[in-house]
Amino acid sequence: MQIHEKYIVLAKEVYKMVEKNVEVPKVLKTDCFNEGANYAPIANLFEDAYCVDVDNELVNKAKKAFPDLKCFVGDIRELPFDDEIFDVIIDCSTIDHVPDFEKVIIEYNRVLRKDGICLICTWVSLEKLTEDTKKWNKENQYFHYLYDFVNYLQFHFKILKEGEIYTDRKCDVKTDNFGKNMYYFILKKGGYKKNGVGVFRNKKI
Numbered sequence: 001m002q003i004h005e006k007y008i009v010l011a012k013e014v015y016k017m018v019e020k021n022v023e024v025p026k027v028l029k030t031d032c033f034n035e036g037a038n039y040a041p042i043a044n045l046f047e048d049a050y051c052v053d054v055d056n057e058l059v060n061k062a063k064k065a066f067p068d069l070k071c072f073v074g075d076i077r078e079l080p081f082d083d084e085i086f087d088v089i090i091d092c093s094t095i096d097h098v099p100d101f102e103k104v105i106i107e108y109n110r111v112l113r114k115d116g117i118c119l120i121c122t123w124v125s126l127e128k129l130t131e132d133t134k135k136w137n138k139e140n141q142y143f144h145y146l147y148d149f150v151n152y153l154q155f156h157f158k159i160l161k162e163g164e165i166y167t168d169r170k171c172d173v174k175t176d177n178f179g180k181n182m183y184y185f186i187l188k189k190g191g192y193k194k195n196g197v198g199v200f201r202n203k204k205i
């Protein structure tokens with residue numbers, strides 16, 4: 001399965017999870033990249049869809065192509081939205097475009113409603129990274145170390161479901177010597193942060 005098809009399958013799964021509780025979910029789909037293949041089908045699943053991208057040109061293009069989408073220029077580390085307004089957040093490989101994923105997780109937690117669901121699909125490394133190996137220069141992407149990523153997620157969110165995304169795109173499998181994989185996480189609010197003690201997969205650290 002192509003990676004974008006998998007994103008759509010996951011977005012549909014999230015849609016099913018929220019449709020029981022909310023009649024018209026308000027959805028934030030991050031980034032306006034790859035029009036048609038990614039954000040449009042996902043946004044089209046939802047009636048009330050917002051997109052945010054740092055790239056002004058991509059936002060303008062998206063606005064023209066899909067007038068019903070509410071597209072904003074903005075940084076996922078500092079979202080231009082009020083607290084607790086979205087029922088769903090869908091991030092398909094936007095978070096791996098920033099070095100400081102922690103800021104993004106805090107922002108997603110801030111703008112998500114109490115019973116909201118957040119989907120994050122991201123490249124991770126199964127091995128600890130150095131400043132040199134962290135950045136994939138070609139696409140200006142950053143690979144987050146899975147252990148740190150999951151641990152930080154669990155401070156803010158409860159992980160409802162997670163898994164590896166296997167894809168037939170050549171560069172999406174373990175192609176290099178430090179093991180980068182695409183993972184997805186379906187999250188709801190409510191982390192395990194208790195008394196300042198972190199947990200990783202229910203083990204104290």
Ligand SMILES: C[S@@+](CC[C@H](N)C(=O)[O-])C[C@H]1O[C@@H](n2cnc3c(N)ncnc32)[C@H](O)[C@@H]1O
Nearest residue numbers: 031032033034038053054055075076092093097
């Ligand atoms: C390569 S694309 C992500 C992959 C894409 N979702 C796909 O399906 O292939 C990266 C997108 O994230 C946007 N982006 C990068 N950094 C961002 C940030 N800090 N906040 C919002 N959007 C960002 C870029 O402008 C670009 O549209």
